[in-house]
Amino acid sequence: MKALSLLALGSLSLLPLSSHAVPLNDDFNLLVDLTLASDYRTRGISQTQNDPAAQAGLTLAHNSGLYAGGWSSNVDFGGGLKTRYEVDYYAGWLWQASEAISLDLGYIKYAYPKESQFNQGEVYAILGAYGVKLAAYYSSDAPGIDSQQSSLYSYVSYETELPFDSGLKLRYGTMDFKDPHLYSASGHGDESYREWEVKLTHDLAGVVLGLSYLDTDLSQTQCLSNWGFKDVCSATVVASLSKSF
Numbered sequence: 001m002k003a004l005s006l007l008a009l010g011s012l013s014l015l016p017l018s019s020h021a022v023p024l025n026d027d028f029n030l031l032v033d034l035t036l037a038s039d040y041r042t043r044g045i046s047q048t049q050n051d052p053a054a055q056a057g058l059t060l061a062h063n064s065g066l067y068a069g070g071w072s073s074n075v076d077f078g079g080g081l082k083t084r085y086e087v088d089y090y091a092g093w094l095w096q097a098s099e100a101i102s103l104d105l106g107y108i109k110y111a112y113p114k115e116s117q118f119n120q121g122e123v124y125a126i127l128g129a130y131g132v133k134l135a136a137y138y139s140s141d142a143p144g145i146d147s148q149q150s151s152l153y154s155y156v157s158y159e160t161e162l163p164f165d166s167g168l169k170l171r172y173g174t175m176d177f178k179d180p181h182l183y184s185a186s187g188h189g190d191e192s193y194r195e196w197e198v199k200l201t202h203d204l205a206g207v208v209l210g211l212s213y214l215d216t217d218l219s220q221t222q223c224l225s226n227w228g229f230k231d232v233c234s235a236t237v238v239a240s241l242s243k244s245f
Contacts (some may be wrong), residue, residue, distance in 0.1 A: 037240040
C-alpha cells in the first residue's frame with residue numbers, strides 16, 4: 001500500500017461560546033463536547049476506515065471572545081501505521097457582532113502520536129451571517145508525498161432550525177493542495193477535490209441525534225492511490241450522538 005500522503009484534518013466546529021457553556025466565574029466559561037459516531041469523516045474522508053469513533057473536546061472561553069482548547073478522536077489509517085489517536089489543540093478569538101453575525105479567527109495544531117510526520121498546523125477564519133458560514137483553513141506544512149506543502153480547505157454552509165427541536169445543515173467544501181496528488185487511472189494528477197454534506201439533527205432531552213449524508217467527487221482510483229483504500233472517500237451515511245455541557 002502506498003503511504004498516506006494526504007490527511008483530511010479536524011472535525012472541530014469551534015463553538016466556544018455555546019449556550020451550553022458552564023460559567024466558571026464572571027469572565028470564563030467552560031464547554032465540554034462528547035460525541036459517538038458511526039464513522040469519523042472529515043472533509044469527506046474517513047479517518048477510521050468507516051468504523052465508529054468516540055470524540056471529546058474541552059474549550060475554555062473568555063467573555064472577550066478569546067478561547068483555547070483541545071479535541072481528540074480515535075483514528076485508524078491502516079497500512080501498518082501506528083497512530084490510533086488524533087489530538088488537536090486550538091486557540092482563537094470569536095467576535096460576535098450580533099446574534100446573527102460573527103467572525104471566528106484562530107489556529108489549530110493537529111497531532112498524531114507515533115506518526116509525527118502527519119502533524120500540521122492551520123490558521124482559519126470563519127464568517128457567519130444569518131445561518132450562512134464562509135470558512136477557510138490554510139496550512140503551510142501539510143504532509144506531502146516527499147515533503148511538506150501548502151493546502152487550503154474552504155467551505156460554504158447553511159444551518160437552520162426545523163420544527164420539533166430539529167435542525168438542518170448543508171455544507172459544500174473544496175480541498176486544494178499546492179502539488180498534484182490525486183491521480184486517476186489514466187495517470188492524470190489533480191490538485192483539489194470537492195466534498196459535501198447534508199445533516200439532520202434532533203435534540204432529544206439535551207442529546208443531539210445526527211444523521212448525515214456525505215460524499216466527494218473523488219474516484220475509487222484517486223482514493224486508493226492516496227489513502228490506500230477505495231471506500232474511505234465514497235458516499236456514506238453517518239449517525240451520531242452528541243452532548244454538550
